[in-house]
Amino acid sequence: MTDKTPIIQSAKARAEEIVPTLTEAQVARIAAYGRARRVRRGEVLVEAGMPTARFFVVTAGQIEIIRLSGATEELIAVYGPGMFAGEVSLLSGRRGLAQIRAGEAGEVIEVDREHLLTLVQTDSELSDILMRAFILRRVELVARGLGDVAVIGSSHCAGTLRVKEFLTRNGHPYSSIDLDRDADAQELLDHFHVTAADVPVVICRGEVVLRNPTNQQIADCLGFNEAIDQTQIRDLVIVGAGPAGLAAAVYGASEGLDVLALESNSPGGQAGSSSKIENYLGFPTGISGQELAARAYAQSQKFGAQLIIARGAKKLVCDRKPYAVEMDDGQRVSTRTIIIATGAEYRKPSLDNLSQFESAGVYYAATFIEAQLCRDEEVIVVGGGNSAGQAAVFLAQTARRVHLLVRSDRLAETMSRYLIRRIEQSPAVVLRLRTEIVALEGDYHLERVRWRDDQTGNIETRDIGHVFVMAGAIPNTRWLDGCVALDAKGFIKTGQDLSQDDLAMAHWPLARAPYLLETSLPGVFAVGDVRGGSLKRVASAVGEGAIAVAFVHQALRE
Numbered sequence: 001m002t003d004k005t006p007i008i009q010s011a012k013a014r015a016e017e018i019v020p021t022l023t024e025a026q027v028a029r030i031a032a033y034g035r036a037r038r039v040r041r042g043e044v045l046v047e048a049g050m051p052t053a054r055f056f057v058v059t060a061g062q063i064e065i066i067r068l069s070g071a072t073e074e075l076i077a078v079y080g081p082g083m084f085a086g087e088v089s090l091l092s093g094r095r096g097l098a099q100i101r102a103g104e105a106g107e108v109i110e111v112d113r114e115h116l117l118t119l120v121q122t123d124s125e126l127s128d129i130l131m132r133a134f135i136l137r138r139v140e141l142v143a144r145g146l147g148d149v150a151v152i153g154s155s156h157c158a159g160t161l162r163v164k165e166f167l168t169r170n171g172h173p174y175s176s177i178d179l180d181r182d183a184d185a186q187e188l189l190d191h192f193h194v195t196a197a198d199v200p201v202v203i204c205r206g207e208v209v210l211r212n213p214t215n216q217q218i219a220d221c222l223g224f225n226e227a228i229d230q231t232q233i234r235d236l237v238i239v240g241a242g243p244a245g246l247a248a249a250v251y252g253a254s255e256g257l258d259v260l261a262l263e264s265n266s267p268g269g270q271a272g273s274s275s276k277i278e279n280y281l282g283f284p285t286g287i288s289g290q291e292l293a294a295r296a297y298a299q300s301q302k303f304g305a306q307l308i309i310a311r312g313a314k315k316l317v318c319d320r321k322p323y324a325v326e327m328d329d330g331q332r333v334s335t336r337t338i339i340i341a342t343g344a345e346y347r348k349p350s351l352d353n354l355s356q357f358e359s360a361g362v363y364y365a366a367t368f369i370e371a372q373l374c375r376d377e378e379v380i381v382v383g384g385g386n387s388a389g390q391a392a393v394f395l396a397q398t399a400r401r402v403h404l405l406v407r408s409d410r411l412a413e414t415m416s417r418y419l420i421r422r423i424e425q426s427p428a429v430v431l432r433l434r435t436e437i438v439a440l441e442g443d444y445h446l447e448r449v450r451w452r453d454d455q456t457g458n459i460e461t462r463d464i465g466h467v468f469v470m471a472g473a474i475p476n477t478r479w480l481d482g483c484v485a486l487d488a489k490g491f492i493k494t495g496q497d498l499s500q501d502d503l504a505m506a507h508w509p510l511a512r513a514p515y516l517l518e519t520s521l522p523g524v525f526a527v528g529d530v531r532g533g534s535l536k537r538v539a540s541a542v543g544e545g546a547i548a549v550a551f552v553h554q555a556l557r558e
């Protein structure tokens, strides 16, 4: 027997995945989770900007998906019998981006969000069809900028870059207006009574105007977290939603735990800023960190995990049970167990004015967004490890020249062989060993860099406006404030790495030793980059997130 699925699928096949037509038997299975009801022509089923709490399948007539922009309406899609409305916001319960309206009188099956989640968790055939369509529809909206947010800013402005990255990494579609290029931008600023000094300006759902907002303000305006109950005691709170935290969320929720994850920025963590992960199992042509994170996020939502965005953990309340995690807005969430997956941050060179140029010429990630900013220009990558090598090879595809500055006299021993070969073979990459940056110069954006060759002592000045810093990591453990034992570099000690002294100091109360990945605090686990001795790879972070959940079950039984 041969598999009859053609390897190369047509555009038509993709269109059918975005707008599939369900069979009668499939519609009947969905009907068991909801109720059939008549609709009138023109009846609004879901208002744009309202929390998405209902899913609709058409059985007679037509429903339309309409994007409202001021007084104008834009028809995004029309669904006939056997088709269904909805995209990923249905899984999270966030506000919908468009209005759903009956284009003709007819009949729909209406399913509430709770029952939809049960359906996708139990019916694997329908889960495939619905999840694929939801995700592809969101991808389409993002690609076409069909959202409820407009960002008015400048590509030379650090705040604009931050806001765009936040929206992109949260998979939220937006349109953008560049003050430097768009002749109509001034008119728009006047219309909303804002000035160029306020940029970036974010116009949220066509009505709320935010001037240089924080990520938290944007999340609040778009209602990212409003469907989440923060008062109940959870089985498991996960702090950090990088690969390790997302894996723990998927495994925990799919195994029936009541899971809440807290993320101070956007899902995906460091991996989310990686242009291409080439060594993650199952993706022979590589996968961008953003895509991996988006898939993992949707998967965690499918199983019912909840994720609070743009709220960091500020403090662990560890002197009583249930434990509590205090967020930076002062709110607390209580929980029986915790998985700490807060990762690490890049080490920064000690240059006085570094922060002045952050995102205005100095970057800690090399994704497509940054690559576009320095197309055909010279760039510098600082660091000798894997992420520096990867950034250099990636940027070499679009930049005129990449200077890879390494402080020591060779590339790190931990750098993968394939990367070393690519660096050696790429004519655009110039490897500069024993070289470090000594000064950054520029008015608003970085314009010049001075570097010193430590072998000769020579200082060279180059007109280079883009520096990518990829020089080692500092663990995000400050917020733990003595609650768990750390190693000399501040990474969390777990399992057998905890000595008798560590356990005595922490007043370990149990007769058993800590489980694998358990910290010096019972029921509190650490996974991924934040854990001492971890591998600093996506695959190992994901593996640890999954393994920790097995021990969470045991801790919950104690």
Ligand SMILES: Cc1cc2nc3c(=O)[nH]c(=O)nc-3n(C[C@H](O)[C@H](O)[C@H](O)COP(=O)(O)OP(=O)(O)OC[C@H]3O[C@@H](n4cnc5c(N)ncnc54)[C@H](O)[C@@H]3O)c2cc1C
Binding pocket: 239, 240, 241, 242, 243, 244, 245, 262, 263, 264, 265, 266, 267, 268, 269, 270, 271, 272, 273, 274, 275, 276, 277, 278, 279, 280, 311, 312, 313, 314, 341, 342, 343, 344, 364, 365, 366, 387, 390, 391, 476, 479, 527, 528, 529, 530, 535, 536, 537, 538, 539, 541
């Ligand atoms: C540019 C780049 C390229 C890379 N390429 C590869 C690759 O090709 N292959 C590979 O295997 N690895 C790669 N890595 C390494 C890999 O990304 C990391 O090992 C992996 O992301 C670690 O996952 P993590 O979940 O442990 O931590 P992180 O990815 O660091 O995620 C931690 C999360 O916790 C959040 N957080 C931090 N503090 C708090 C707090 N107090 N409260 C709430 N949330 C908090 C952060 O915002 C972040 O989202 C790359 C890294 C970078 C930066």
